[in-house]
Amino acid sequence: MRKAMLLFAGLLILLIGFSACSRGTPSGMIEDKVIKIGGCVPLTGAVAYWGISTDQAWKDGAEVINARGGVKVGNKNYMLKIIAYDSKGVTADAQTVTKRLIEQDKVKYIYNQAAASTIGMLEISEPAKVISSVACWGYLEQYGKKFPYHFRSEMSDYEQGFAYMPFMKTKYPGIKTAAFLGPDDKDGYDCYYSFQRLMKYYSVEDLGVEYFQWETTDFYPLVTKTLQKKPDMIITSPTPPGITASIVKAARELGFKGPVVSPGANEVKTILEVCGEQADGVVLPVTLETPQTQSQKDLAERFKKRFGEFNLYAGNLSWWVYALAEAITTAGTFEDTTKVADALEDVVLKDTYVGTARYAGEGAYGIKRQGVYDCYTMMIEKQKGYLADVRFPELPPGY
Amino acid sequence: MTLQLIVQMAITGVTLGLIYGLIAIGLTLIFGVMRIIQYAHGEIYMLGAYFLYYWFDKWHLPYWAGFVMSAVVIFFFGAGLQLLLFRPLHGKDMLYSLAVSLALIFIISSAGIIAFGAVIRGISSFVTGQIRIAGAEWTYERMVIAGISLVLIIALWFLLQRTKIGLAMRAVAEDPETSSLQGINNRRIHWVAMGLGSALSAMAGCLMGTLMFIVPSMGFLATIKAFMIVIMGGLGSVPGALVGGFVIGFIDSFLTTLATSELAYIIGFVTIFVILVFKPSGLFGQAWE
Amino acid sequence: MNDNSTARLRRSPLLAVLLWVIGVTLLLAFPFIISQESYILHVAIVVFFNICLATSMWLIWSLGFVSFAHAGFMGIGAYTSALFLLRLGLPLWVGVWAGALVGAVIALVVSLPLMRTRAVYFFMASWAVGEVIKRIFAYYRSFFGGWEGLFKIMPPKLGPIDFANRTAYYYLAMALMVLIVLAVYRMNKTRTGWIFWSIHEAEVLSSHVGIHALKYKVAAFTIASTLAAMTGALYAHYHMYINPRSFDIWASEFALVHIIVGGLSTVAGPVLGATFLTIVDELLRPTEFYRIIIFGVILILTVLFLPGGLESIPRRIRARFWRLPDDKENQKSILKAFGKGRK
Secondary structure, rough: HHHHHHHHHHHHHHHHHHHHHOOOOHHHHOOOOOOEEEEEOOOOOHHHHHHHHHHHHHHHHHHHHOOOOOOOOOOOOEEEEEEEEEEEOHHHHHHHHHHHHHHHHOOOOOEOHHHHHHHHHHHOOOOOOOOOEEEEOHHHHHOOOOOOEEOOOOHHHHHHHHHHHHHHHHOOOOOOOOEEEEEEOOOHHHHHHHHHHHHHHOOEEEEEEEEOOOOOOOOOOHHHHOOOOOEEEEEEEOHHHHHHHHHHHHHOOOOOOEEOOOOOOOOHHHHHHHHHHHHHHHOOOOOOOOOOOHHHHHHHHHHHHOOOOOOOOOOHHHHHHHHHHHHHHHOOOHHHHHHHHHOOOOEEEEEOOOOOEEEEEEEHHOOOOOOOOOOEEEEEEOEEEEEEEEEEOOOOOOO | HHHHHHHHHHHHHHHHHHHHHHHHHHHHHHHHHOOOOOOHHHHHHHHHHHHHHHHHHOOOOOHHHHHHHHHHHHHHHHHHHHHHHHHHHHHHHHHHHHHHHHHHHHHHHHHHHHHHOOOEEEOOOOOOOOOOOOOOOEEEHHHHHHHHHHHHHHHHHHHHHHOOOHHHHHHHHHHHHHHHHHHOOOOHHHHHHHHHHHHHHHHHHHHHHOOOOOOOHHHHHHHHHHHHHHHHOOOOOOOHHHHHHHHHHHHHHHHHOOOOOHHHHHHHHHHHHHHHHHOOOOOOOOHHH | OOOHHHHHHHHHHHHHHHHHHHHHHHHHHHOOOOOOOOOHHHHHHHHHHHHHHHHHHHHHHOOOOOOOOOHHHHHHHHHHHHHHHHHOOOOHHHHHHHHHHHHHHHHHHHHHHHHHOOOHHHHHHHHHHHHHHHHHHHHHHHHHHHHOOOOOOOOOEEOOOOOOOOHEEEEEEHHHHHHHHHHHHHHHOHHHHHHHHHHHHOOOHHHHHOHHHHHHHHHHHHHHHHHHHHHHHHHHHOOEEHHHHHHHHHHHHHHHHHHHHHHOOOHHHHHHHHHHHHHHHHHHHOOOOHHHHHHHHHHHHHHHHOOOOHHHHHHHHHHOOOOOOOOOHHHHHHHHHHHHHOO
């Protein structure tokens, strides 16, 4: 009985202590010149590369905006403040983080990465009218008109397809069949669905899909199976660069000579390091290792200085924060997120790391919430990456 | 179902089996001699891989020298861990060693992300080219790696069976009290075994890092495989680790190619469970009270 | 237990009762003390779930082994309850018992072959069971929802009370937690509990005294897994979304860490450990990667320097500050009483 009492006392003291400390946090502090933006990203786990890059993109953008005076709302200037937590890529944690951001830190804007993290957030952020700007390729049914505050700012492999497929058709005119490799989760399933639609649109025969587990340690078995179908081209998505590289290596060693396209890999040097001389013929959409314009070069330099290295993926996402800032200024408010959302869908940015960027998707999803931008497609040939194609996705009519 | 496919699956199965076996023997040694659970075995594997990466890809020193250096450095790292963290737990319930090694996983993998960054890297191959057998492909790289794994496994077996220090290790594994009565310095055997087990893990990491890619989170995948194999094969048994490696390697290879990767995983775990039900100490293992 | 303090409390039962009443009142009034601040209520609910998991795992530990299938059984309860709602339209009140039943049956079936293995082999075999359970949820996409998971697992209503309200769910989770902690505490205190510990300490010996170890091990495993399943059901209806990854080995491992840090001797251990570590985890969230490192450091420090866990702190403080009697005999016996708990 005594021990039980001890434990209750301990429990209560801890709970009360915790609630006491966190009541002292910023909700009471002076914050009238600050717009808070929350980050719910996987900083650890299988997709840490994507999560960390997303985080870097926002933090860098916020500092640049703050350095030039902040965001103009009405005739006042507001500084951006980023509050980011690790969602571990796990849905339950993403829920907790979102609750903390919205209820505790009182943010109205959240950025997110990867499907698992996103759906954990969505159930809480939408009813709370919190604008979310995410990279999420799966769960297409949790997107569209019923989710007006949910912006999928990263171009999914579906939209990317309308940029890389025309390129592939000119570079490899003989391609008639293609096989797909994807992770065994919702992201993979939905990307296969995108693949099917794209192949149909471009009259390439779909030879089927192989799903891999995230824990796979060797890709020979799976690639062996894929190559039995004798595809002209392999598409793998969404796969982080390491797994893409392993797939490419296995494919080449097993005798596949055709091109491998990987939306989502976004990193040239990893592929070169892992595959060596077998990296030839890898096509990486939305990947820019050689900055073209001055602002792109500046961005690359800045990232290298700030974070020690430049993750190309972070460059792809760097425009999101600027779009949001512009939307807030146009709307004239940051508290009325409905107005900001309306403004955001019409924002057009030129000269970003991904060229011209804007939102689209009225026909396909009922509402303009899908980011689309110039697709810099890099190819690896003779063990070097080079910029092979730049084009805005040739989206089908009625998109 | 062509001959080419069968041969390819078999070659892949053998290669995987040997590599997994290499990861597993380090663990089985640690288990057998010290009766502790080294959950962070995979993290050691990761550190070994990163060491070689820096040595070979960043500082451009010779590959094989780096391979050996990685083993040496990690040997001492492992021994250090044993002296510092595991020795105080000696004789206590295995739960404590599980807890400490779990904590090590947290610390090492997070420190890895901070130190090495999240970018996925790869150790460049040391040889390219391949041969073809009955239509199936086998690269020199895989051959060499499989060969090295086999050599190391046999070398360890030889060490344990035929050398004095191996005999001492087996004595401590079987009956610690009597062996110390016989004059064996148990403490020294402990850190040597831990160092050796860690060195083997590091070498496995170097080889896998060359074959695949390296990322700070790669450790846990290796840990899972290692545990699966060691427990199935029996703790402290080198032949058990090899057989276990082959079982898992063949299941991975054949089932993934013929069915799906999901099924391969499920069957893998079910196999282990079934083996343990019929042979509660694994295929060749010692009983553990 | 020290003679002095027990004597003191026996002398003033009023003090004991008073502490008890204050404790319970604070726990019940908690949501209103913090004026229903949502996020903190959420953390409290998570704490309750973690306490449930840790305590039920502790029950298994008291027999001397660790089950890594624990999270799998939580998953069984969660999926059963979720499917009862989504496919049959039956609310949590039915689902939690259905989940408990399914969990109990599967635990019983699995434990019989499982108990043939020992110690670390058991650990791996139970891990295998947990993995297979998780992957079966993932494999049968049409029935279980696969890796995509199940959505819209709505919380139930009871008359005018809608449990979608977080304060209401707080009390629900608290009720489950109290139920589980009391159940485990009682089991531990009775003769059954003593039998559990004797199996833990010396299984062979205890069988010589006529204790049929297998029967008790199976019983404990089944009961603990059932409790985990019930926790899973409440978990599902709170988060309203589940997928197989929520029930992987990490969930079992965290329960284990909670027990180790909290203490292994009494039921206070898992409760304190789960509470403390869940709160620490939340407080550390802003530190990004360092959080996991700090977690690991706390764990190592606890194992090396505080082997009795958090629950041993009062005992240690008392040992330090009370004067020991002068003669060596008494000193030794008192120190022995302090120094040793049950591991």
